[in-house]
Amino acid sequence: MIALPLPKFTAHFLRLAAANILSNLMVPLAGLIDTAFLGHLNDIRHLAGVALATVIFNVLYHSLGFLRMGTTGLTAQARGRGEDDEVWRVALRNGSLALGLGLLILLLQGPIRTVGFALLPAEAAVQVAGAAFYNTRIWGAPAVLLNLVLLGWFLGQGQGRRLILLSALGNGANIGLDYLFIRQWGWASAGAGAATALSQYAVLLVGLNWVLRDGGWGRLSRLLPQLRDYTALRGLLQLNRDILIRTLALVASFALFTQFSARLGTPVLTANTLLLQVISLTAYFVDGIAFATESLAGQFHGSGERQHLRWLLGLGGTLSVAIGIGIALGFSLWPIPLFGLLTGHGDVVARVGHYVWWLLPSLGLGAIAYLLDGYFLGLTAGKALRNSSLLAAAVGFLPSALLAQHLDSPHLLWLAFTLFMAGRATTLARLVPSTLTSLDTIETFGELK
Known part of the structure; x- marks a missing residue:
């Protein structure tokens, strides 16, 4: 049960809102990082190609934002009812859905690339650079979708500090990997895509470590068989x-x-x-x-x-x-x-x-x-x-x-x-x-x- 006095509730709300705002403001930073590194290359086609391919990823991942939104509400309600096991069942159900969708994207990466670039006409050189970025970044799809669930799960429990730390980690890793892949190794747009994908896996590893530290393998293995609750799954899908x-x-x-x-x-x-x-x-x-x-x-x-x-x-x-x-x-x-x-x-x-x-x-x-x-x-x-x-x-x-x-x-x-x-x-x-x-x-x- 939640029983916060109103002054304490107000302070908690403001802290959580501030944490979310800081986390949100780090979102455009990732794009600026890629732009800054690619914008200083001699050939501008790499920057243009990344901008083109990013449209595909924005549409794809924004459309799957329900993984974050659905997780937050269900987690928060279970926490409000004091049902700890249901909090974890939400994470397992939505995490399984995210993993399945991420693997499906990897299987369909060819058709997605073909349709996406067909709808985004550009010069041949720009399309080649965009495809190079796409071909490396797409491998981060499972991590991106699982991270949506993790962010929603942490948010549903009011853990704003973790949101900031994960956002900072993702951007920090992206900066370091951009420097290595683009400036040092000369991978250009392919390096930008690889940096973005690997930074998502870094966030996922830290987030999963927190999850296991909070509940451990014992709780997860005990609740895993309960995922076959088809009524709950049908409600989640709806x-x-x-x-x-x-x-x-x-x-x-x-x-x-x-x-x-x-x-x-x-x-x-x-x-x-x-x-x-x-x-x-x-x-x-x-x-x-x-x-x-x-x-x-x-x-x-x-x-x-x-x-x-x-x-x-x-x-x-x-x-x-x-x-x-x-x-x-x-x-x-x-x-x-x-x-x-x-x-x-x-x-x-x-x-x-x-x-x-x-x-x-x-x-x-x-x-x-x-x-x-x-x-x-x-x-x-x-x-x-x-x-x-x-x-x-x-x-x-x-x-x-x-x-x-x-x-x-x-x-x-x-x-x-x-x-x-x-x-x-x-x-x-x-x-x-x-x-x-x-x-x-x-x-x-x-x-x-």
């Missing part, structure tokens, strides 16, 4: 399916936004790309709060402490919106110096100024949407998350985006993006009162199992 659909709806909406921006012309595309960079930066901060909310919501759900859920939403929501609005105001009030850090082209910065105020509603509503995403992930309300994203994409984003294309209006395109965030926020917010009065069902189109 939850992961719903989270996957939710993720694909988000990915598709962002991809269409970029594609529609390109159709409106290169100046609009470059301006919108910079604005999306601000949204991505904000997400690293807001997601840190959402992850902390996810962990504690699951624990309070498991222990039945609904009064803490209300406090959790108030604290997490206030911090998220404050960060979202604060960053939006900063870039809106001082666009020239801040966007000047991202590009030296004055004409691009000037065009950004035409649309920069759309950051206020986009980030304000987006902060609420991401926070509620974390809340409902903690409650493992996969159906609610799935339907919310599908409805926001189909009713909020797509009609206005198509109209923006027809009328050649960048502002209408930003309205579509804002409506997408508003749709996600409002549909999930409507379900919140049900979670505070009953943890059995959510009315309308959402459902808690």
Whole structure:
């Protein structure tokens, strides 16, 4: 059972959120490391090839993010109920699924490479460099997916310090291996891929060592036969399916936004790309709060402490919106110096100024949407998350985006993006009162199992 006094709970929440934010901010560092080493080579095709292949990995691993999200909620709920064995069964079930998917990716690496590069046309030399990066990095797939489960499992137990240590280890190993493979051995893009893959295995080894140290082989061998609980497996697959659909709806909406921006012309595309960079930066901060909310919501759900859920939403929501609005105001009030850090082209910065105020509603509503995403992930309300994203994409984003294309209006395109965030926020917010009065069902189109 979880019985934290509110002041202690607030301090715990803030520590966990800070740990998640620091861990999140290390994510883009890995890409910057590869860019820094490859960008100093004489032949720029290696950098371009890595950028091309990275798109394939981003789509692949982002789509499988349900391994992290599903693990966190189930682990947190089991911990809240005081069911230690179930905490470990979650790790074993999701770990087995991650290992199976990782091995499947290795088996299908040829078709994935063929389809991926066919959809990403580029010069032959760039494609060759990209394929070299792909061919080495792909061998890290099992480690990447198992690490998603480990991160979700540690997060579900509120172990934020371990998240920071694993992120620091992964980036540190990547730096050292990049230097060895690229600078010393001259492997170029293939070296960057090998460094990324091996750094993931380093993270996996340390994470598994912590797991074994916490529970030992005895507990794992005792619980392993219980993985044949087909009811639990079916529930896990249904939850992961719903989270996957939710993720694909988000990915598709962002991809269409970029594609529609390109159709409106290169100046609009470059301006919108910079604005999306601000949204991505904000997400690293807001997601840190959402992850902390996810962990504690699951624990309070498991222990039945609904009064803490209300406090959790108030604290997490206030911090998220404050960060979202604060960053939006900063870039809106001082666009020239801040966007000047991202590009030296004055004409691009000037065009950004035409649309920069759309950051206020986009980030304000987006902060609420991401926070509620974390809340409902903690409650493992996969159906609610799935339907919310599908409805926001189909009713909020797509009609206005198509109209923006027809009328050649960048502002209408930003309205579509804002409506997408508003749709996600409002549909999930409507379900919140049900979670505070009953943890059995959510009315309308959402459902808690």
